Amino acid sequence: MTDTRKTVLSMQDVTLAFGPKVIQKNISLEVKKGSIFAVMGGSGCGKSTLLKSMIGLLRPTAGEYQVDGENYWSGTEAERTELNHRFGVLFQSGALWSSMTLGENVALPLQMFTDLKPDVIRRLVELKLGFVGLLPAIDMSPSEISGGMRKRAGLARAIALDPDILFFDEPSAGLDPITSARLDDLILNLRDGLGATVVIVSHELSSLFHIADDGIFLDAKSKIPIAHGSPRDLRDHCDEPQVHAFMHRERNEEGRN
Amino acid sequence: MTQLQKPPAPLDPSQSPQWSLTSEGNNPLLTLRGVWLARTGNIPQFPKDGLRAAPAGSTITFDMSPITDWDTGLIAFLWDIKRSGHDRHITLDAQSLPAPVRQLLELLPDASDGPPPPPAKRLPVLERIGGHTISSLTEIGTVTSLGGMTLRGGLQALTGRSRMRLSDLLSDTANAGPQALLIVGIVNFLIGAILAFVGAVELQKFAAGIYVASLVGIAMVREMAAVMTAIIMAGRTGGAYAARISTMQGNEEIDALNVFGIPTSTYLILPAVLSLVITMPFLYLYGCLIGMLGGFVVAISMLDITAAGYFHQTITSFGIGQFIFAFVKSIVFGAFIGLTSCRIGLKAGRSAADVGIAATRAVVVGIVGVIAIDAIFAVIADVLGI
Numbered sequence: 001m002t003d004t005r006k007t008v009l010s011m012q013d014v015t016l017a018f019g020p021k022v023i024q025k026n027i028s029l030e031v032k033k034g035s036i037f038a039v040m041g042g043s044g045c046g047k048s049t050l051l052k053s054m055i056g057l058l059r060p061t062a063g064e065y066q067v068d069g070e071n072y073w074s075g076t077e078a079e080r081t082e083l084n085h086r087f088g089v090l091f092q093s094g095a096l097w098s099s100m101t102l103g104e105n106v107a108l109p110l111q112m113f114t115d116l117k118p119d120v121i122r123r124l125v126e127l128k129l130g131f132v133g134l135l136p137a138i139d140m141s142p143s144e145i146s147g148g149m150r151k152r153a154g155l156a157r158a159i160a161l162d163p164d165i166l167f168f169d170e171p172s173a174g175l176d177p178i179t180s181a182r183l184d185d186l187i188l189n190l191r192d193g194l195g196a197t198v199v200i201v202s203h204e205l206s207s208l209f210h211i212a213d214d215g216i217f218l219d220a221k222s223k224i225p226i227a228h229g230s231p232r233d234l235r236d237h238c239d240e241p242q243v244h245a246f247m248h249r250e251r252n253e254e255g256r257n
Numbered sequence: 258m259t260q261l262q263k264p265p266a267p268l269d270p271s272q273s274p275q276w277s278l279t280s281e282g283n284n285p286l287l288t289l290r291g292v293w294l295a296r297t298g299n300i301p302q303f304p305k306d307g308l309r310a311a312p313a314g315s316t317i318t319f320d321m322s323p324i325t326d327w328d329t330g331l332i333a334f335l336w337d338i339k340r341s342g343h344d345r346h347i348t349l350d351a352q353s354l355p356a357p358v359r360q361l362l363e364l365l366p367d368a369s370d371g372p373p374p375p376p377a378k379r380l381p382v383l384e385r386i387g388g389h390t391i392s393s394l395t396e397i398g399t400v401t402s403l404g405g406m407t408l409r410g411g412l413q414a415l416t417g418r419s420r421m422r423l424s425d426l427l428s429d430t431a432n433a434g435p436q437a438l439l440i441v442g443i444v445n446f447l448i449g450a451i452l453a454f455v456g457a458v459e460l461q462k463f464a465a466g467i468y469v470a471s472l473v474g475i476a477m478v479r480e481m482a483a484v485m486t487a488i489i490m491a492g493r494t495g496g497a498y499a500a501r502i503s504t505m506q507g508n509e510e511i512d513a514l515n516v517f518g519i520p521t522s523t524y525l526i527l528p529a530v531l532s533l534v535i536t537m538p539f540l541y542l543y544g545c546l547i548g549m550l551g552g553f554v555v556a557i558s559m560l561d562i563t564a565a566g567y568f569h570q571t572i573t574s575f576g577i578g579q580f581i582f583a584f585v586k587s588i589v590f591g592a593f594i595g596l597t598s599c600r601i602g603l604k605a606g607r608s609a610a611d612v613g614i615a616a617t618r619a620v621v622v623g624i625v626g627v628i629a630i631d632a633i634f635a636v637i638a639d640v641l642g643i
Contacts, residue, residue, distance in 0.1 A: 098608030116298045123302075124295055127333045130365040143607050162295065162328050186364070193361035194329070 005032040007069075008165060008197045009054065014063030016049050023049045026224045027063070029216050036191060036198040038208050038215035038231055042246065045220035047201045048092070051169055054199060055089050056080055067165075085113060088158035088196075092169045094150035096142040102129065102153045103138040109160045128156040132186065148179040152186070159190060166190070168200040172207050180204065184211050205247065209235065217243050272325065273299055274334070278307065284350075285311040287338070290323030295330030303337035313345040319353040332361050343367045400600050403522060407530055407596065410523030414531075420519060421527045429532035433494045437540065440493065441486050445544035448481050449473050449551030457559050466560040470570035473552030478575045479638075482544035483583045484631050487590035490533065490540070491623025495598035498529050499619030502602025503612045511603065521603065530595030537591030538584050582643050586634050593630060594623045 009031040016023045023046040031037045039047045052058040053065065056072065065072045067083050075083070096105050106125045110116060116124070129135050132152040142150055151171060158166060171187065172180035184207050191198050202208055208215075208231040217227040217234060219242055227234055227243045235247040244250070274291040285308070293300060311317070317338065324331070339349060339362065351359050414421055456472040502525060505511050514521055549571060556562055598619035605615035 099610035114296055114298075116296070120295075120298050120300070123300075123333055124329065127329060127336060127365070130336065131361065133364070133366070135366060141608075159329075189360045189364055193332075193357040193364075195357060 005034060007031065008033045008067070009037075009199070010066045011060075012064045014053070014060045014065060016046060016053055016058065017061045022223055024218055024223050024225070025062075027216070027218075029225075029228070031197060031199060032214065033197050034191070034195065035214045036187070036200060036212045038212035039199065039201045039218065040203065040208065040215055040231065040234075040246065041218035042203070042220050045218040046223070047203075047218060048169055050218065051167055051199065051201045055087055055167055056084055085161060086163050087165050087167060088161070088163035089167045090151065090154045090158045090169065090171060092173060093147075094142070094154035096150060096153055096157065098142050101139050101141050102134060102145070102156075105142070105153065106157045106160050109157070113161060124160075128160055129153070131159070131190065132156045148175050148183075151175065151183065155183075155186070155190075159194065162194065164194070164196050166196050166198045168198065168202070170202055170204075171200065172202065172204045177206075180207060181210075187211060203246075205231070205249065217246070273297075274301060274330075276301065276303075276334075278310070280310065283312060284315050284318055286318050286320060288320040288323065289331070292325050293327040293331035293334065295328055295333065297330070300330040300334055303334055303341060305341055308338070308342050308345070308347055311342075311345075311347055313347065316348050316350045317342065318350045321353075321355060321358075327358075329361070332358065332365075335362055336365050339365065339367065400596060403526065403600055404592075404596050406520070406522035407526050410520070410527045411531065413523070414527065420523045421531075422524070425524075425528040426531055429528045430535055432497075433490065433532045434536035434539065437490065437493060437536070438543065441489055441540050441544055442547045444485055444489055445477070445482055445548040446551035448485055449477055449548030449553075450555045451551075452476050452481070452548075453552035453555035454559070457556060461560065466556070467562055467566060467570050469552065469556045469560065470562075470567045471574035473549055473556075474571040474574040475579075477545045477548035477552075479579055479583060480631070480635075482548050483541050483587045483590065484627060486537065486540045486544045487587065487594065487627040488624050490537065490591070491594045491598075491627055492620050494533065495594045495623040496616045496620045498595070498598040499602040499605070500612055500616040502599055503605035503615040506603065506605055507607040507609075507612065526596070526599040529599050530592055533591035533595040534588055535591075537587045541584060541587040578643050582634075582638060586631070589630060589634075590627050593626055597622050597626060 007030045009029075011027050011029050014027040015025040016027070027050065029037075039050055041047050049058060053060055059073055067086070070083070072080065072083060096102070097108070100108070103122075103125050106128050107121050110121045110124060114121075126135060126138065129138055132155050134149060134152055134156060137145055137149065137153075142153070145153070155171075166187075168187065171183055175183065187198060187200075188211055190196065200208075200212060213230050215229060215231055215234070216225050217238075217240075218224075219226045221242075226240050227238050229238070231247070234243050238244060238247070272292045274289070274293045276287060276289050279286050279288070308317075335349070335354075335358065342348070349362070354362065410421065452473050453469050456469045457466060460466050460468050460472075502511075505525075511521060511525075514524060553564070553567055553571075556567055557564060601615050601619045601622065605611045
């Protein structure tokens with residue numbers, strides 16, 4: 001199946017490392033516009049590290065990373081910040097700024113990067129919190145709300161600037177199946193509504209099968225990506241034992257690390 | 258879709274967002290035209306009574322074909338309509354909306370009620386004073402019982418039945434002792450030198466330069482070494498303890514200890530308090546010596562005094578009682594700094610800002626408390642005639 005959609009993010013032979021410790025090497029991937037791209041793999045394989053490098057928190061030691069055809073790391077810091085404004089990131093635990101209310105959390109990027117008047121910002125903040133169903137909690141502080149609400153509030157903050165690329169780090173980790181399914185639907189709705197591209201790091205199989213349409217599978221042992229494709233395809237057609245075990249929840253001695 | 262944050266392009270006035278409501282038979286028709294981007298800041302507000310003309314229970318049809326560009330700004334406007342029509346059961350014709358718009362709009366609540374207003378909190382002066390009094394009395398009680406539990410833990414530690422880990426005590430002691438030597442040394446050296454300098458200028462006029470040695474000796478032994486060292490430790494170690502414990506609080510580490518039944522008083526507070534109680538007297542002695550050395554260097558270089566003369570004058574200037582008194586004082590300072598900073602850490606909230614507040618408060622309470630305790634000790638010393 002050839003995909004004719006535009007490539008938004010691409011990596012060629014990227015190596016990620018912390019000092020001398022290599023996390024993953026030979027990563028090549030293409031994220032198409034409007035797709036939901038899953039980064040999969042067992043614990044400790046470098047999924048979150050890959051996401052970190054995609055959002056500009058970790059510079060690859062080798063290889064190229066392009067955003068809309070522009071080389072991300074060759075530009076100046078200001079250019080990178082400009083590109084980062086196109087990103088919305090939902091961190092694993094929400095990463096809300098704990099000294100502010102939810103409303104202030106969502107409002108901060110708008111105050112920093114637009115010239116909008118306070119009442120216009122307030123209206124947009126209400127809208128974004130309305131999308132995630134947290135309008136009644138607008139004046140609450142992050143410590144007063146539950147984990148699932150914190151994730152949704154983090155999502156509202158991620159879409160504050162109407163980004164066209166959304167990154168999710170383990171969106172359903174620590175949530176009950178119903179909340180997690182609702183979050184999946186929310187991600188789908190926002191993707192369709194905002195016309196955004198989504199990169200998602202997860203090992204929640206049910207959620208991956210439900211929403212992702214493309215992906216990459218990282219192996220912890222060999223430190224290279226061992227499969228490309230949508231989670232459903234990988235489940236049904238991939239012969240790689242590691243991937244097969246992951247997708248079918250099999251206990252595989254080799255698959256352990 | 259266009260980005261919010263790009264600098265707004267100069268907009269053609271004909272491109273500004275416009276809407277008109279017409280009636281087509283029974284059902285209203287809303288036509289939208291122009292550019293509906295949130296970043297332009299000119300998204301209109303739909304008037305609250307904008308649907309007055311529309312009959313209750315009707316369905317609004319949309320004509321969005323004249324729209325050239327939109328983002329969530331358009332959704333904000335449509336949400337206004339959805340909410341203002343809700344009371345009279347006026348619905349939106351979903352089929353006439355583009356699919357992305359429909360999907361986003363469906364996520365938003367119908368009810369027109371906004372967020373609840375924050376509860377008004379205004380206490381009269383009297384109530385506030387009463388509240389403060391009660392909370393400070395409670396606080397004194399809590400710190401006392403915490404101190405009691407720590408003391409009990411300390412006694413248990415002496416009999417070898419404590420839950421304190423020796424490695425924690427050693428690392429805390431290393432941090433509060435050897436690693437503090439440099440800064441304690443520098444500060445006390447300078448204090449001794451400054452005292453000698455100030456004294457020398459005045460005493461020289463009376464040809465009593467040799468009494469610089471007494472001045473520096475008595476001042477360092479009785480007050481300066483103990484107080485300066487305690488202030489340094491309150492800023493250095495007290496702040497660190499408060500920050501560490503409040504971060505543990507934020508990570509639910511304290512909760513984990515409580516669930517296992519590991520008492521925070523012996524596991525966390527005892528090593529912290531004990532390390533300061535152990536190291537403070539030694540830091541005091543060290544501070545005395547270094548302070549006298551600072552005075553010696555200044556006196557020798559400024560005045561016509563021999564090294565042996567300075568030394569002799571120093572050791573005859575104070576008695577052993579003064580030494581012991583200040584020694585005890587420094588132990589009390591150590592226990593006070595350890596206990597209050599741990600308590601402040603335990604009491605802190607769970608956010609990042611709370612950690613900063615806890616660290617600042619520990620330093621302030623430590624410094625003010627040390628000076629206040631020193632004043633009490635000065636009165637006691639006067640009564641005892643030391």
